[in-house]
Amino acid sequence: MTSVLLIEDDDRIRLSLSLALEDEGYTAHAVATAEDGLAEQRRVAAETVLVDLMLPGMDGFECIRRLRRDDDVPIVVISARDDTHDIVAALEAGADDYLVKPVAVKELAARLRALRRRGRAATTTAPAVRTLAFGDLELKPEAGEVRLHGAEVRVTRTEFRLLCELADHPGQVLSRQQLLQRVWEYEVGDERLVDVHVGRLRHKIEDVPGAPRHLVTVRGLGYKLQP
Amino acid sequence: MRRAGLRTRVSAAFAVGALALSVCVTVVSYELTRSTLFRERERTAVRATYFDAALVDASLKGGATNVADVLGSLDAGGDRYVMVQRAGRWYSRTADTDAHAAVPAQLQEMAAGGEAAAQRIRRDGVPALVIAVPLDADTVFYEIVAQRELERTLQVLALVLAAVAIMMAAGGAAVGWYVTRHALRPLGAVADAARGIADGDLETRLDPETEPDLAALAASFNHMADELDRRMRRDRRFAADVSHELRSPLQTLAAAVSVVDRRKDGLDERSAAAVGLIVAEVNRFQELVGDLLELARSDQPVSREPTDIVALAERVVRAHGLDPAIVEGDDPGEWRVDARRVEQALGNLIENAVRYGGGPTAVRVGKGFLEVDDAGPGVPEELRASIFDRFVRGPAAGARGAGDGTGLGLAIVAEHAAAHGGSASVGERPGGGARFRVELP
Numbered sequence: 001m002t003s004v005l006l007i008e009d010d011d012r013i014r015l016s017l018s019l020a021l022e023d024e025g026y027t028a029h030a031v032a033t034a035e036d037g038l039a040e041q042r043r044v045a046a047e048t049v050l051v052d053l054m055l056p057g058m059d060g061f062e063c064i065r066r067l068r069r070d071d072d073v074p075i076v077v078i079s080a081r082d083d084t085h086d087i088v089a090a091l092e093a094g095a096d097d098y099l100v101k102p103v104a105v106k107e108l109a110a111r112l113r114a115l116r117r118r119g120r121a122a123t124t125t126a127p128a129v130r131t132l133a134f135g136d137l138e139l140k141p142e143a144g145e146v147r148l149h150g151a152e153v154r155v156t157r158t159e160f161r162l163l164c165e166l167a168d169h170p171g172q173v174l175s176r177q178q179l180l181q182r183v184w185e186y187e188v189g190d191e192r193l194v195d196v197h198v199g200r201l202r203h204k205i206e207d208v209p210g211a212p213r214h215l216v217t218v219r220g221l222g223y224k225l226q227p
Numbered sequence: 228m229r230r231a232g233l234r235t236r237v238s239a240a241f242a243v244g245a246l247a248l249s250v251c252v253t254v255v256s257y258e259l260t261r262s263t264l265f266r267e268r269e270r271t272a273v274r275a276t277y278f279d280a281a282l283v284d285a286s287l288k289g290g291a292t293n294v295a296d297v298l299g300s301l302d303a304g305g306d307r308y309v310m311v312q313r314a315g316r317w318y319s320r321t322a323d324t325d326a327h328a329a330v331p332a333q334l335q336e337m338a339a340g341g342e343a344a345a346q347r348i349r350r351d352g353v354p355a356l357v358i359a360v361p362l363d364a365d366t367v368f369y370e371i372v373a374q375r376e377l378e379r380t381l382q383v384l385a386l387v388l389a390a391v392a393i394m395m396a397a398g399g400a401a402v403g404w405y406v407t408r409h410a411l412r413p414l415g416a417v418a419d420a421a422r423g424i425a426d427g428d429l430e431t432r433l434d435p436e437t438e439p440d441l442a443a444l445a446a447s448f449n450h451m452a453d454e455l456d457r458r459m460r461r462d463r464r465f466a467a468d469v470s471h472e473l474r475s476p477l478q479t480l481a482a483a484v485s486v487v488d489r490r491k492d493g494l495d496e497r498s499a500a501a502v503g504l505i506v507a508e509v510n511r512f513q514e515l516v517g518d519l520l521e522l523a524r525s526d527q528p529v530s531r532e533p534t535d536i537v538a539l540a541e542r543v544v545r546a547h548g549l550d551p552a553i554v555e556g557d558d559p560g561e562w563r564v565d566a567r568r569v570e571q572a573l574g575n576l577i578e579n580a581v582r583y584g585g586g587p588t589a590v591r592v593g594k595g596f597l598e599v600d601d602a603g604p605g606v607p608e609e610l611r612a613s614i615f616d617r618f619v620r621g622p623a624a625g626a627r628g629a630g631d632g633t634g635l636g637l638a639i640v641a642e643h644a645a646a647h648g649g650s651a652s653v654g655e656r657p658g659g660g661a662r663f664r665v666e667l668p
Contacts (some may be wrong), residue, residue: 010475016482023489080474082520102477102513105485175535177542188546188570220533 002116003027005046007037007063008078009055013101017050017078020105026112032056034063041067048115050108053079053090061093068094072156074115078103084192091196096158097184098193114185118161132167135227137205137214139167146205153204158183162197163205166215166225175222198223234411238403245399249392257388261381265354265374272356272372273345279309280360280368287362294318308371311362312338330369334359338367353378413438417448427528429456466523473516477509484509511633518635521571522617525642529565536562536569540592543573547581557593564647564667572643572651573597575636576663582632584661595649597665600656611653615641640665 004026008014011032018028029044031037034055041049049067053060064075074097077090082100090098097111132139138147141164146153155163161183166174174182180189198217202209215225231239279301286297298309298320308326310319312335317327329350337344338359345358348371355373362368416433423431432452433445488506491499536559541551562569573590576599580587584601591598606614613619618634640663641651649666656662 010479012479013475013482016479016486019486020482023486078478080471080478082470101474102481102516104510104513105482175538177538188542188574191566 002048003029003044003046004112005037005041005044005049006030007032007034007049007051007055007060009033009052013052017108021108024105024109024112034058034060034066037063038066041073042070045073047073048112049073049075050078051075051095053077053081053086061089064090064093064095068156072154074118074157076111076115078108087190087192088196091193092200094156094200096156098190110185115157117185118157118183132170133227134167134170134214134225137227139163141167148205155201155204159197159201159204162194163201163215163225166223169224171224171226173218173221173224178222194223234404234407237407238400241403241406242396242400245402246392246396249395253388253392257381257385260384264377264380268372268374268377269345269356272370273358275307276358276360276368276370276372279370280362283309283311283368284362287366295320306373306375308373310369310371311366312369313366315365326371327369329355329371330357330359335367338369413441413444417441417444420448420452424452424455427526429459463523466520470516470520470523477513477516480509481513515633515635518633518639521639522635522642525639525646527646529568529646531563531565534562534564534566534569536564536592536597539566539570540573540590540597543570543577544587544590547574547577549577549587553587554590554592557591559592560594562595562667565643568643568646569597569667572640572665573599575640576665578632579636579663580661588656588660595666595668597667599663600660601663602660605655605659605661606653614653615651637663 002025004021006014006017006021006028008017008030009032014030014032018030021028029040029046031040034051035058037049037051040046051060051063051067055063058066060077060079064077067073067075075095076097076099077095078099078101079086079090080101081087087098096115099108099111129140129142132141136149138150139145144160146155146160146163162179165179165182176191176194177189179194180186180191184193186193198215199209202212202215205214206212214227215223217223282301283297286300287294291297294311294313295318298311298318301309308319310317310327310330312318312327319326329348331346331348334344334346334357338361341361341364343358343360345356348355348357350371350373353373353375354377355371358370358372360368360370416438420431420433429452432449435442435445435449438445484502484506487502491502494502537554537556540554544551544554576597577587577590580599580601580603584603586602587599588602589598589600591600610619615637617638619637620632620634637651644651644665644667647667649668651663651665654662654664
């Protein structure tokens with residue numbers, strides 16, 4: 001059974017979401033503070049983390065940064081705050097997705113499924129391991145490996161899926177909506193997800209993130225990957 | 228009739244005032260000049276006449292018999308006519324034999340009584356003075372002095388004065404125009420500031436120092452702007468607070484309801500019906516809160532970006548489970564819009580068509596506009612203006628009862644259109660049904 005760590009300070013939300021997640025077939029580990037959440041994650045290593053932003057003590061942003069420092073576990077923010085500033089800050093801290101309360105359980109389940117598929121796609125070991133090269137950037141989609149100047153780069157599963165999607169269409173422009181559909185499985189979604197993830201990727205695979213050579217923006221159209 | 232502008236009215240008042248003043252001055256100075264000149268000329272004429280009379284008297288007393296010759300010897304110019312009436316007979320110079328006809332009878336009577344007299348007359352349209360000097364019992368010397376030159380002088384004077392009066396009036400109007408421009412300039416600053424605030428720049432303030440006379444206006448304007456700013460901030464904070472406070476319990480409800488809903492089959496019929504109601508209402512409550520928050524935020528400025536509008540429309544149509552083939556691109560050109568808001572506006576229109584209009588039959592995308600046609604009963608004429616107001620539902624909506632929307636969908640459409648500087652409207656689709664149109668410049 002897949003496990004989910006839920007970090008939420010509101011007792012009633014924590015309880016009701018735990019019940020609903022268990023109904024959906026997940027094992028829910030629910031805690032009330034970020035500190036407890038970090039400890040619990042070290043203990044149970046849940047496959048996905050759901051985190052609120054406004055928490056007593058350490059806030060959600062810091063919690064995401066610390067979780068991200070340890071591993072690439074998918075992190076979904078569930079917050080009542082919906083201004084652009086908060087959304088972008090949470091995604092930049094390392095979150096994979098952002099949902100605004102109230103979230104319908106069906107929607108939450110769909111997001112979690114999409115995240116798991118992203119994870120599986122990256123860890124499948126196929127007999128033939130392809131290597132896609134873009135100049136000094138190398139990508140092995142089946143092995144889940146990214147190398148820059150020969151050195152391995154640590155990317156999250158969502159970042160990896162995004163990179164693979166672009167690498168499968170070398171030199172071709174993919175729109176933000178296309179990327180949202182293929183990576184996040186949103187029919188209609190928030191394009192800021194794509195923009196922030198592209199920004200995060202650039203910090204990892206570009207020599208000068210402010211002047212990207214590989215992952216370039218095509219104004220008004222989208223993004224493309226090039227040597 | 229539209230009232231004339233302040234500047235026009237002030238300028239006109241200045242012109243009328245200047246005209247009245249200059250007319251007064253002109254009339255008074257004309258009259259003064261005229262009477263002074265006349266008196267001067269008359270005194271001169273009387274003196275000259277007495278001189279002439281003395282000469283004639285001396286000549287006649289000296290034994291001269293031909294009166295006409297005596298008169299002819301006088302040094303009289305073209306504007307002076309000399310005559311003598313002796314024993315009822317008129318004598319004059321040969322050049323002006325009929326001049327005596329102009330001498331009034333009244334004057335003749337006075338002179339016959341032995342009295343010297345003078346009278347103003349008009350001769351050939353020219354003012355003249357007739358002076359009678361009795362020489363002896365039956366001899367009277369008359370002289371007519373025409374004031375031809377004086378008349379011409381006065382005409383020129385009148386002309387000059389009239390021209391001056393007109394120039395004064397024009398000058399007054401010009402001064403009025405100029406003065407009001409300066410007087411109204413600070414009001415222009417007020418108008419600019421008010422426009423700035425209306426456009427959303429709540430930081431705009433007036434400097435009371437620059438225009439001391441309008442300090443009171445500037446102060447109350449700034450006070451108004453402060454108050455407005457404070458209220459807007461308070462409203463926004465309230466919306467944010469409400470948003471958070473409502474969203475947390477709603478999250479609990481949404482999650483808890485889904486748990487109960489899953490077990491509905493195990494419940495008895497009455498409980499299941501109640502759970503069904505709760506689920507439906509929680510869903511509606513969620514939509515309502517989302518829509519209200521969207522409306523509360525709708526006054527925020529749009530962030531325009533180049534957008535592939537046809538792709539956006541197809542995406543929205545697909546997201547509503549409809550065939551994207553109903554999207555008709557009518558040379559939409561390049562769109563620079565806030566994609567998120569346009570997406571939501573179009574989504575709301577499609578939802579409206581699905582809920583109340585029997586589903587959309589076409590989604591048309593053209594240069595600067597979006598149209599959604601439906602197959603419903605259409606919107607009655609009297610409802611077309613108010614249907615975009617909050618919580619207004621058409622008769623089609625009322626008839627449905629269940630599965631009702633929030634009543635905010637079309638209001639959000641109108642707000643998003645307005646945020647782009649555009650508008651939303653509804654009309655009739657040829658062949659029945661409604662056609663909702665959103666203009667986005």
